[in-house]
Amino acid sequence: MAAPSGAFAADKVNLGVAIPSADHGFTGGIVWWANEAKKELEKKYPDLKVTVKTSANAGEQANQLQDLVTANKINALVIFPHESAALTKPVEQVHSKGVYVTVVDRGLTDESGQDAYVAGDNTAFGKVPAEYIAKALNGKGDIVALRGIATTLDTERMDAFNSVMKNYPDIHLLDAKYANWNRDDAFKTMQDFLTRFKHIDAVWAADDDMAVGVLKAIDQAKRTDIKLVFGGAGAKGMIKTLKDGTDPRIQANVSYSPKFIYDAIKMTAEARLKGEKLPAKTIIPSVLITKANAKDFYFPDSPF
Template identity: 65%
Template sequence: MKKALLTVGLLMASAAFAQNKNAVIGVSIPAADHGWTGGVVYWANRTKTELEKQYPGIKIIVKTAKDANDQANQLQDLLTVNKIDTLVVLPYESGPLTRPIKNLHDKGVFVTVVDRGLTDESAQDAYVAGDNPGMGKVSAEYLGKQLGGKGNIVVLRGIPTVIDNQRVDAFEAVLKSKYPNIKILDKKFANWNRDDGFKVMQDFLTRFPKIDAVWAQDDDIAVGVLKAMDQAKRTDIKFVLGGAGMKEFIKKVMDGDKLITADVTYAPSMIADAMKLTVKSVVTGSKMPKTTIIPSVLVTKQNAKNYYYPDSPF
């Protein structure tokens, strides 16, 4: 399978592992409460199997958490019960998980944080994430070109987080500088959720008689958007641009769907990249990049087959 190339930060982690071919690695991630996290769980378990086969001496323990408190408790168990020396963690929430993660880090556990950065960066040794500003920029460039530089759009945001702010700020910056005749009619949080995407889009459709395009930011949100449009029988909207690479949407792009003409990657497989980088560092004793950013790529009919993973739940 082809994957986007990783952009690796120039700074390297200050601490290098001593070579440890019998490492115990904890992987702590949110439970599959929506499509993207379902993909994270899929890639984490798939990569655990691959890495334990590749490095027979290591042990990887994957834990999924239903909320921030559950994850904090699991982190403590990973240390005291499972005796991990390494942690790869995608925090359920940044703020509440910073202290529990720092507790492990202070006790000598090497920590790789994925996607949702901590409020105290000293609690982590390495960071692996998607390119959130890049996602907003790529989305705005595509939308601007497809609309010929003019039109009315609506924006459905994720949840109030740094990640969402980075996406939306970059999106708006591109429109302001390159496509000033594209007007954002409104933007509302849809919580990366299908039902919320449906409700927000219903409101937009009621209030705005003409919408040229929708930036849903996320494919789960876009599912709700399409449902609302279908029920309202609105035909003025030229296309809906989601994001993250849900397989159903990649398939729509491959098949030439009239409304889903493109997607922008923010792949849940970043957990696999983080696990592979961390385990390689553990086993070889080499330094791990301090920061690894995975670029957001525009998916069109021409390259969609490279991003289609039919076995993934997302």
Template identity: 65%
Template sequence: MNRRLFSAISLAIATLVTAPAFAQNKLVMGVSVPAATHGWTGGVVYWANRTKGELEKQYPGASIIVKTASSAAEQANQVQDLQTVNKIDTLVILPFESAPLTKPVAQVKGKGVYVTVVDRGLTDPSAQNAYVAGDNPGFGKVAAEYMAKAMGGKGNVVVLRGIPTVIDNERVDAFNAVMKSHPNIKVLDAKHGNWNRDDAFKVMQDYLTRFKQIDAVWASDDDMAVGVQKAITQAKRSDVKLVLGGAGSKDYIKKVMDGDPVVTADVTYSPSMIADAMKLTAEARITGKAMPATTIIPSVLITKENASKYYVQDSPF
């Protein structure tokens, strides 16, 4: 047998051997996210399911399984089931809480599953292959810079913080760092509203009782801004000229678009980051290209001029 014929036969055999293996090596991605317990996570669930359809259409043969959990314990069990029952080779997870999910995710990664963590980091970064999140320091910085300019560099501000977390600390620290360069703006107080409308309503009621002049409120979240505005309306206060939320809910983007005199801007921290994480991970896994260890999605100021770009009518948030 001549060398050329031998090579051709060898190539044909190799193709026959490798083709079935490649065909079986289709993407099986598990996506684990918190249930829609409030506006932002409702948006996460929406974007996860929307992106599932887009990726399965873009990559024929790919399978995307989306699971939602109402607690850290439920999510930990779901992660195990995704690996043992669904036989996933890839996991994209937005942890319900960091600490309780670290060990379950590490165990799955130890079995060969590629892991991308979104937003709420694990306590041990070695349990992940990649991390995708919003820019939390940027979130606070962009908000403070806009407020300082809108207030003309002077006046009284009250702040509503989120749940006590590293994320919240990063946002508030960056906000305060900007405000230090504006000595004529006084931050009267900063209390936790826990990213919750009802809690924010109570905090704002307290502020309105204690402070007779409030020029602006950094609600730091659009859900909390709803509670803030409800308290202001009930108290019939006209001194508050600016309420700045955050995260880019469609209701607050619409207020900006429509020229609301008090809600003149917002700051992005979109739940669509789950979609970004899913797309980046799928592309990396299917093409074999390396995914960056960390991807930070910038926080952008939303004003009347660019609000329509960020408005998504179908999103629940």
């Protein structure tokens, strides 16, 4: 008889890992940390096999899930979904076959298809920058925002950002557009903002890769009105700029390390090897990074 997912672990744990390919700095970090987890955990646990699959889009990732079940015969899955809605049904189908499922970061639209969820604190990721920007602008000014990809976590971040800004009626959010956590898309989006809005005081870029594109667009347009660009996730290049004080527009950041994929793989593998379940939700804190504490978040050897 097939045991319900989570009832007990098989003698051997065959763990599939489904993640986006390294299309920008953060996902580059995700891929690196996932492979570090595979290398370290397989060495430590002879009864564990880890298969890491990367995909370029939601459709490819959905197909890979079928391969992991049919060809690789996985009995546990850690997935960082490309998109929330598009991957919900494919993950549910895997879960229905008795596979233990841990979802990381970009949540599903229906949580019944998962056993555990591991993520950074997306509410803090939106709230911390909003509070910092509001204080830096003394409660008044014009701002724009760049969002990531349409996912549950992006909605959480934007809702948290807006909930803070509601307390500052003299701060006007001129527009917020998706730029896909991508430098080139952020560059184009910021060019559009700069064309449409003749005065902008601050930008919430919501990701350090997007912040790089934003800064490039501002510099190319020779705009001097923008005093603050707030990225996010603590990429080493941005943290170095913050630490060294080489760009006055980069004054703060918020932590959100791609290492949580390593943590999720490790926690899931070790729990399944013992026949245990993870807590339904594990949230890793996101905190404010300033010049004063930047050295604690600077990892020059990391790919991100």
